[in-house]
Amino acid sequence: MPRQSVDASSTADGLDTLNIAALIYRIDEDVPLLVDANETARRLLSIGDSFPTADPWHWLDARRCPATGARHPAMLEDDSHASPQWQYFHLRQSRKPLRAVKLKISPLDVPADGDHRRHVLIAVGEITEADSDATPSLLPQAEPQLHQMLGNLPMGVCVIDVEGYLRLVNRAFCRFFGYTESELLNAHFRKLLPEQHRPAADQYHAASFPDALNQRRAVEVLLRDGSTRTVIIEDTINHDDLGRPQHIAFLVDITERRNLERRLEQKNRRLEYLATRDDLTGLHNRRFGLELLEQTLERSQRYGEKVSVAMLDLDYFKEINDQYGHPVGDTILTDFSRLVVELLRASDTFIRWGGEEFLMILPGIDRFAAQTTLNRLIEQLHDHPLSPYDLRISFSAGVGEHHHQTSKGLLEEIDQALYQAKSAGRGCVAIAPICVSRPGQCCNQAFSSL
Structure with a gap:
């Protein structure tokens, strides 16, 4: 989009009237420095008055790199003519719980003091604290009504986006795999599969969008303790509030049934052998x-x-x-x-x-x-x-x-x-x-x- 030639501080302060937190970053040799924040941002994010400063938190891209961190969101602004889109990140501050934030990133020109280095305005739309014992999801894009409907089901349920990241997990799903909700949300589904099955699962997932409906298959999954189980997965395609397709998958543990079937198959093979x-x-x-x-x-x-x-x-x-x-x-x-x-x-x-x-x-x-x-x-x-x-x-x-x-x-x-x-x-x-x-x-x- 075209760069905005405005006073950055005025823009950030103006967002206070909408109760929107705003952060202004300056890019110094590809290093983002926080140079200003409006009152809403200082209150919600516990920011002091000393600027410029390095970020007092660590950003985790909720889509691209949930486990190890990603590029700073200020480095992700583009110069396309499209309107900036909301993006989702995790924000981790020292001694504070992980938070999920919805951001809109916009480039700025700040000519007032003659500083022509690149500046970026980050508007924070929502902040959700991650509580593994609470009902709300870490992710604001997981619709509350969907979470409420699926949360108390006795079978494991998850929502997976196009890129393969878990966007919603219910309590039964977490108990089955042995993880907390915060450990699973925004992790890639590959985390829950034995390594030898991951390439085929990636291919299946990529091929299943956007028209696959009511798929049913047996899958071997990997629990946190390293053991494996066999589950029946039944999934369908749903769309989130932005119209993006996502899998809703229901899991039923059939390990004991499958083991019984295997034992029966072995006995039948033995009987057939003895008969011939x-x-x-x-x-x-x-x-x-x-x-x-x-x-x-x-x-x-x-x-x-x-x-x-x-x-x-x-x-x-x-x-x-x-x-x-x-x-x-x-x-x-x-x-x-x-x-x-x-x-x-x-x-x-x-x-x-x-x-x-x-x-x-x-x-x-x-x-x-x-x-x-x-x-x-x-x-x-x-x-x-x-x-x-x-x-x-x-x-x-x-x-x-x-x-x-x-x-x-x-x-x-x-x-x-x-x-x-x-x-x-x-x-x-x-x-x-x-x-x-x-x-x-x-x-x-x-x-x-x-």
């Missing part, structure tokens, strides 16, 4: 293995893909249990399962069928390639003693290839092949032939052993 997995080895169990076999054979039938299936049985496993005990036998089963899974392809499936029997589903290969895979496993097993007793074990296996049989028919074929492998001396692999006649009329068995 063998508790000892971690492999798929027989019931779920049958489902996987049906799905694999159906896919083979639909797309014409090869798939081989093998049944494995650990040799002389009963003797191991009898001689070393069942705990050692369990260790053998666990170590064997882990070794086989490491050697198979990701597309292969290894299933604990029961006891010391295992089923292997090998998609994409015929029965001869499957036989080669099993022979390689027998060789690897020979070079890897199992259990603390370094026992060398072997297995017998029967292998079959899917060729329009049902799953039951295929399992019968590989079971017969397994029987042939055991009869041949164990530690070998028998291949079930592909029957081209009636089911059950199978011909010669093919064997291999090491």
Whole structure:
């Protein structure tokens, strides 16, 4: 706006008639000095008669830097042609409570004494003392009726402006986070969030103006004591007395409910695991293995893909249990399962069928390639003693290839092949032939052993 060529003292004294406190600052090398104040300002702010002087208080910009201080308001006047706007600051005097003040800042020219340094007139519109136990808010821009309506609600409520600063907090909100009202007002909402969530929250807040309505989301928040809670936030957009949009947010603590949900999810995952997995080895169990076999054979039938299936049985496993005990036998089963899974392809499936029997589903290969895979496993097993007793074990296996049989028919074929492998001396692999006649009329068995 254009500078005013008036007598500064007269201007300040004139504001006394309106009961408006007025301060006049001179800017000396970018340092503001208080050079005059009218009677209203001297009474409200306890200013003496000695001028010029440095400020007897400390200014805190309520919007830009609520925690650490900001530029002096006298340094914020501009030369635009727009009318000066009311701005909001906190003012802290020694041994006095924090105050909230509404200011209008205007540039002045003071030519009377030939001093052409820059002068600034600050008119103080309102002064509100901050009392953390009192009902009124620190901020005059928080509408009294809104504060009264929200103040006694049992749920936490806050008002957040476009820049993300808290403009109103009710008692329940303060109790929940563990802060006093004066510690939260004019703080940025980031203060109440774990650090890792702050960037995303900033983006959400910026995108939520001006048209977002009735937003509902779960948010993790940070309490004063360092603990975290989970809250449901429901917020909407309101406008203050100057028409600026602001969030009104309602918080409901759902931490216990969320923890209960997590425990239920964990139990459900555990139940699902137990329903599909063998508790000892971690492999798929027989019931779920049958489902996987049906799905694999159906896919083979639909797309014409090869798939081989093998049944494995650990040799002389009963003797191991009898001689070393069942705990050692369990260790053998666990170590064997882990070794086989490491050697198979990701597309292969290894299933604990029961006891010391295992089923292997090998998609994409015929029965001869499957036989080669099993022979390689027998060789690897020979070079890897199992259990603390370094026992060398072997297995017998029967292998079959899917060729329009049902799953039951295929399992019968590989079971017969397994029987042939055991009869041949164990530690070998028998291949079930592909029957081209009636089911059950199978011909010669093919064997291999090491």
